[in-house]
Amino acid sequence: MNDRKGLITANELTCLLIGILIDINITMTPNSVVAISKQDGWISMALGAVYPLYVALIAIYVSRKFPNDNILVLSKRYFGSFIGNVLNFLFFISFFSYFPPAYFNATLILRTYIIPFMSPFKVYLVITLIGAYTAYKGLKVLARIGIISFFLLIVIMLVSLAILFYGSILNVMPIFGVGAKDIIYGSKNTIYDYALFEWIFLLYPFINDKNKIKDSAFKAIAFCCFVYTWVVFIAIYYLGIDMIKKTIWGFFSATESIRVDVITSFRYVFVFIWVLIALKSISYSYYICIDILRNINKNLNKKLNSIFVFIIMGSIVIFITKVYYPNRLVKDEIVNFTTKASTIYNLFFITLIAVIIIIKKDDKCEKI
Numbered sequence: 001m002n003d004r005k006g007l008i009t010a011n012e013l014t015c016l017l018i019g020i021l022i023d024i025n026i027t028m029t030p031n032s033v034v035a036i037s038k039q040d041g042w043i044s045m046a047l048g049a050v051y052p053l054y055v056a057l058i059a060i061y062v063s064r065k066f067p068n069d070n071i072l073v074l075s076k077r078y079f080g081s082f083i084g085n086v087l088n089f090l091f092f093i094s095f096f097s098y099f100p101p102a103y104f105n106a107t108l109i110l111r112t113y114i115i116p117f118m119s120p121f122k123v124y125l126v127i128t129l130i131g132a133y134t135a136y137k138g139l140k141v142l143a144r145i146g147i148i149s150f151f152l153l154i155v156i157m158l159v160s161l162a163i164l165f166y167g168s169i170l171n172v173m174p175i176f177g178v179g180a181k182d183i184i185y186g187s188k189n190t191i192y193d194y195a196l197f198e199w200i201f202l203l204y205p206f207i208n209d210k211n212k213i214k215d216s217a218f219k220a221i222a223f224c225c226f227v228y229t230w231v232v233f234i235a236i237y238y239l240g241i242d243m244i245k246k247t248i249w250g251f252f253s254a255t256e257s258i259r260v261d262v263i264t265s266f267r268y269v270f271v272f273i274w275v276l277i278a279l280k281s282i283s284y285s286y287y288i289c290i291d292i293l294r295n296i297n298k299n300l301n302k303k304l305n306s307i308f309v310f311i312i313m314g315s316i317v318i319f320i321t322k323v324y325y326p327n328r329l330v331k332d333e334i335v336n337f338t339t340k341a342s343t344i345y346n347l348f349f350i351t352l353i354a355v356i357i358i359i360k361k362d363d364k365c366e367k368i
Helices: 010-021 024-047 050-065 071-096 099-114 120-136 139-165 180-194 197-206 210-239 250-255 266-296 303-324 328-360
Strands: none
Touching: 010 139, 010 197, 010 210, 010 266, 024 099, 024 180, 024 210, 024 250, 024 266, 050 180, 050 197, 050 210, 050 328, 071 197, 071 266, 071 328, 099 120, 099 266, 099 303, 099 328, 120 139, 120 266, 120 303, 139 210, 139 250, 139 266, 180 210, 180 328, 197 210, 197 266, 197 328, 210 250, 250 266, 266 303
C-alpha cells in the first residue's frame, strides 16, 4: 500500500465496479425477466438494484473501520487462519462459478456471428490467453480497460435510442399491469443479475482517496441500474413480450431495427462491442480468482508460482466449460442454481463480517 502507483482513482473504481456488473449476459436479461413481470419487467429490473445497494452500504461501513484491510484479511482476523481460509475459499468459489458461463456466452456469440468456422476449443484458448494476459498485468491495467468499456457502453446506450423510432409504446402498456406481487417477485430474480458487486470488498483498500468510496459505489450502482433497466425496457418496447420469448438475445434482436446506410447490419457492430465487453469480464474474473487465491496462499505472490496458477486455472475453466456446458439449455439450468447459491453465500459472508465488526467494536479500527 506504500506504492502509490499501484493505487486506483475513484473514477477507476467506479469503472471497475461497472465492468464486473455488466457483461454480455445482460443481452439475455429481457428474456428471463419478462417471463414473470411481462411488460413491467423493466420495473422489476430497476428494483433489483437494491442488492448491490445493500452490498455497497456494508462495504462503506467496513471500509471506514478497516480502510486498508480487505474482507479476506478480516475473515482470517476474526475466525482464525483455518476457518477464515475456508470462508475465503467459498468466496473464491462464488466468483469462480461465473467463470465458465462467461466463457460459454462469449464463445457462443463469437461462433454465431463472427467466427463460425472456429471450433469451441480454439475459441476457449484465445479467450484464455487474452483474459489471463490482461489480468496478469494488474489492477491498474484492468481499470483502464474498465474505462474503455464504460465508454463503449455509453455508445451502445446512445445508439440504442434510435430503437424508439421503430417500437411501440403499447408493448410496455399498461404500466403496473401485472400487479405489485409479480413485479416484486420478478425483482427477486433480477437480484442475481446484479451479483459480483461484492468485488468492492477486495477493491476498496486500493483506492487512493478512501473518502470517495461511497461516491464511486453509488455512481456505479446508478449507472448499472439505468443500463439494465434500459436494456429490458427497449427490448420490450420494440419486440413485445411474446416475441422476446422466441429469441435468445432479446437486446441483440432489438438492435436489428437500427439502420445505417453505410453498414449492412448494425447488429454486427453491437456484437463486436459486446464481445470486447465479454473479454473484459473474463479478464476481471481471472484477476479476482487469482487475487483471492493469493490471499489464501501467500506463496502464489511469487511470479513463477503466479504464472503456473494462471495456466492451471485456464485449463480448469476450459475443461469445465467444455464438459459441463455442452449447450445453452444445460448452461442455463446450471447457472440458475450456481448464481443463487453464490449470491446467498456472499450475502451471508459480508453480513457476517459486518455484524462481527459491530459486535466487537475493535478499538484498533482505523477511522477515515
